[in-house]
Amino acid sequence: MAFLSRSILALSIALSSLHLSAQAQCEVELGHGLIITDDIIRIVDKGQTRVQINNDNQLFIRGYWIDLSNEESLVLAQFSAGIRDTVPELVELATDGVNLGLSAIEQVVEGMSDKEPEVLKTQLQYVERALMDKFKRGDDFFFIAPQSLSKIDDFFTEEISKKIHSAVHGSLGAILVSLGDAFKSREGNIEDRINDMGLRMDIISKEIDKSLQKKAHQLDLKASEYCECLNSLDVTESRLQMIVPSLADFDLVQIKS
Structure with a gap:
């Protein structure tokens, strides 16, 4: 069990260090949700599209097309480009870090038991x-x-x-029951299986830690860049709001400091 506890702790610390290193350098908030595809950017509120930008040059607010001059369209294109340059990469880095952690947990549990406990599947669904x-x-x-x-x-x-921690600990009972059943049915030596379990977890934890530290370094390098980009995006958004005052109702980038 000592192997098991150390390995779970290592997984939690590795995942935490990934995101602690990525703390932003300024107070920036997104006031609304964003959905970004190749051709369209949607600013959404309560599941409804409030602002839509098509092909970086057409603006719709509450479903109504906003006629812009060529000069005004350049400001819209700059605003659209700022969103595309920042948000997709941020989403990728965030989801990659967690997906790696979830995959690692599944590998660890599969290494401990012949089958993945149902409780783990349920808990990981909550995480996802x-x-x-x-x-x-x-x-x-x-x-x-x-x-x-x-x-x-x-x-x-x-x-x-916390959710990942609960998922792993919630699986321990099922894992130990599985090992106990195997021992009773003489399918294998339980001490050997527990030792092998601890070794597997130590190796996997070290590999996860290295991967997450590398990802944390990438996020750390991007933190100040995100701040600069979002500050610049806020300036562009303000210019666009001066052109289209109704856009202020859906203020996207909010700088708090």
Whole structure:
């Protein structure tokens, strides 16, 4: 059990360190959700599209097309480009980090038992659902929910980390029952299986830790760049709001400091 406890702790620390290193350098909030595809950007509120930008040059607010001059369209294109340059990469980095952690847990549990406990599947579904409420990507889209980008680390180190911790610990009982059944039926030596389990977890944990540290370094390098980009995007958004005052009702980038 000592092997098991150390390995679970290593997994939790590795996942936490990934996002602590990525703490933003300024207070930036997204006031609304964003859905980004190759051709369309949608600013959404309560599941409804409020602002839509088509092909970086057509603006719709509440479903109504806004006629822009060529000069005004350049400001729209700059605003659209700023969103595309920042948000998809942020979503990718956030989801990659957690997906790696979830995959690692599944590998560890599969190494301990002949089958994955049902409780683990259920708990990991909760983790994935919490993640997708904040960040989601598909083959042809990116989604980010309204949130404080300077507190992304809190979401991962508190909410996601706790859910993963619960998922792993919730599986221990089923794993030990499985090992006990194997021992009773003489399918294998339980001491050898427990030792092998600990060794597997130590090796996997070290590999996960290296991968997450590398990802954490990438996020750390991007943190100040995100801040600069979002500050610049806020300036562009303000210019666009001066051109189209009704756009202020759906203020996207909010700088708090």
